[in-house]
Amino acid sequence: MILVVPIGITGRYILHALLEPLSSIFGDEVKAGERLQAPDGSWIASRRQYMASFLLSALPPPRGRSDRTLGILDADLFAPGLNFVFGQASVDSRRAVISVTRLREEYYGAPPNETLFFERALKEAVHELGHTYGLGHCPDxxxxxHFSNTLSDTDRKGSHFCPTCEVHLTHMRAPFR
Ligand SMILES: [Zn+2]
Ligand SMILES: [Zn+2]
Known part of the structure; x- marks a missing residue:
């Protein structure tokens, strides 16, 4: 089971757009969890950003070995050494977090495009969850x-795993099924 948790003010509409497509891509049950307040210390005022690792460790730990938790944040996220990150994942704790703020066209001064926004959010969610199953970056x-350096990389790729990654994913999940 994949638990999707809204963090802070993140709108539930974002979760609801993701539950079904995530369930069909991972072939697993996907549920919306309770809202998580961003923990003290996760907001770095001087950067006006949240630190991804703080949020990751505040997410509810998945129960079983095959379970995952995905946090969704509608605010900017960073990791030390990087200006920002679209998301971060931990294989060991089986948790991931994504930020949707930079996935909106409005963020770049362009007119809103809701379809594109939800497509990007789904890709980021699948990508970070893929990391929690032990998948690395793919050259395809x-x-x-595939690693997204910019949003045009994100827009170029699909929301599904290539056949090679799909095989790896199946192998890595097999012992827990
Ligand atoms: Zn990645
Ligand atoms: Zn691949």
Missing amino acids: PRCVM
Whole structure:
């Protein structure tokens, strides 16, 4: 089971757009969890950003070995050494977090495009969850596990795993099923 948790003011409409597509891509049950307040210390006022690792460790730990928790934040996220991150994942704790703020066209001064926004959010969610199953970055630019340096990389790739990543994913999940 994949638990999707809204963090802070993140709108539930974002979660509801993701539950079904995530369930069909991972072939697993996907549920919306209770809202998590961002923990003290996670907001770095001087950067006006949240620190991804703080939020990751505040997410509810998945129960079983096959379970995952995905946090969704509608605010900017960073990791030390990087200006910002779209998301972060931990294989060991089986948790991931994504930020949707930079996925909106409005963020770049362009007119809103809701379809594009939800497509990008789904790709980021699948990508970070893919990392929690032990998948690395994929050289195939159309594969969801391809590294996105910019949003145009994200827009070029699909929301699904390429056949190679799909095989790896199946193998890595097999012992827990
Ligand atoms: Zn990645
Ligand atoms: Zn791939």
